[in-house]
Amino acid sequence: MNLLQELEKAQLRTDLPPFKAGDTVRVYSRIKEGEKERVQYFEGIVIGFHRNAVSTTFKVRKESYGVGVEKTYPLHSPLLEKIVVKKRGDVRRAKLFFLREVSGKKARIREKKDWIGKKGIAVPVEGTPELPASPAPETAEPKE
Amino acid sequence: MKSGIIGKKLGMTQVFDTDGKAIPVTVIEAGPCIVVQRKTVQNDGYDAVQLGYGPKKAHRAGKPMIGHFRKAGKGAFGVLREVKVNTDSPLDAGAEVHVDIFKEGDVVDVTGDSKGRGFTGVIKRWNFKGGRATHGSMFHRAPGSIGASAWPSRVIKNMKMAGHYGDERVTTLNLKVVKVQPEKNLLLVRGAVPGARNSFVFVRHAVKKGN
Numbered sequence: 001m002n003l004l005q006e007l008e009k010a011q012l013r014t015d016l017p018p019f020k021a022g023d024t025v026r027v028y029s030r031i032k033e034g035e036k037e038r039v040q041y042f043e044g045i046v047i048g049f050h051r052n053a054v055s056t057t058f059k060v061r062k063e064s065y066g067v068g069v070e071k072t073y074p075l076h077s078p079l080l081e082k083i084v085v086k087k088r089g090d091v092r093r094a095k096l097f098f099l100r101e102v103s104g105k106k107a108r109i110r111e112k113k114d115w116i117g118k119k120g121i122a123v124p125v126e127g128t129p130e131l132p133a134s135p136a137p138e139t140a141e142p143k144e
Numbered sequence: 145m146k147s148g149i150i151g152k153k154l155g156m157t158q159v160f161d162t163d164g165k166a167i168p169v170t171v172i173e174a175g176p177c178i179v180v181q182r183k184t185v186q187n188d189g190y191d192a193v194q195l196g197y198g199p200k201k202a203h204r205a206g207k208p209m210i211g212h213f214r215k216a217g218k219g220a221f222g223v224l225r226e227v228k229v230n231t232d233s234p235l236d237a238g239a240e241v242h243v244d245i246f247k248e249g250d251v252v253d254v255t256g257d258s259k260g261r262g263f264t265g266v267i268k269r270w271n272f273k274g275g276r277a278t279h280g281s282m283f284h285r286a287p288g289s290i291g292a293s294a295w296p297s298r299v300i301k302n303m304k305m306a307g308h309y310g311d312e313r314v315t316t317l318n319l320k321v322v323k324v325q326p327e328k329n330l331l332l333v334r335g336a337v338p339g340a341r342n343s344f345v346f347v348r349h350a351v352k353k354g355n
Contacts, residue, residue, distance in 0.1 A: 002154070007330065053157070076160075
């Protein structure tokens, strides 16, 4: 690992839950208004990541009063208070930009029920990774 | 005290400031440099130090250079640069210069050799507009007229034409130092600096601003 990567690694946030495109998340971000600081949340579907070490960003989309709203957040920004995963989406692509063109029934995303994270660690919705009580059953692995 | 240091450009990344804003930075591995020669008013007519950076095998250096390096007694170096200093500067031959000559918030100038682009047309080299691509246009990326005919019957000097572009000495002025990490010899400056990754750059306190 070279010095540049080391420098970047020191800045990465490890306290955020794992999530990916298709998931419904609530992003809590700190906002400064004059002197005061408050926390605002934005809830929507993650429609894609732009992965590049510390510059990684992700896009969250929601429909607000019939108008599509998208926000791009830097994943490792210190302004992100926390991220809560509301739903795991069952999607087959990394970028869900097609959601911009569809609405109503077409804009639904199937929910992934028993989602198994990396190394067989079950990641419950709204929480941090937790080791399964019993060894992760093979059958729980969703077959695609 | 105004001074400078030689380093290696490692590449660009971003850091977050105290307000949470992402700042684009160039990471430079700066120093440590060795003072190879101290120039003085009495000897040389001006005060300066010659800095060496990047160890070099002694048998790769020519004999005259070996003699020159021996005066400092700290080995041979691949890159040498000169920095002007004050008459009362404590730096003498053999002294080390570290990145801690800079601190956060300083304004610096960074000099390097820009990326070589080879033989380049006028659009890339001089930002000419070029012509239309379609609709029967027969004028695409050519330079167009380069002058009149019978008079002056020559092309005037410094006409902007195609040719070699890049790989020349470029100085970027007034870059802000975002962070200094003396333990790793790292210097983070805001924005881009000339040159490719792993190329040598020279960093000095800004000559036109601050400090």
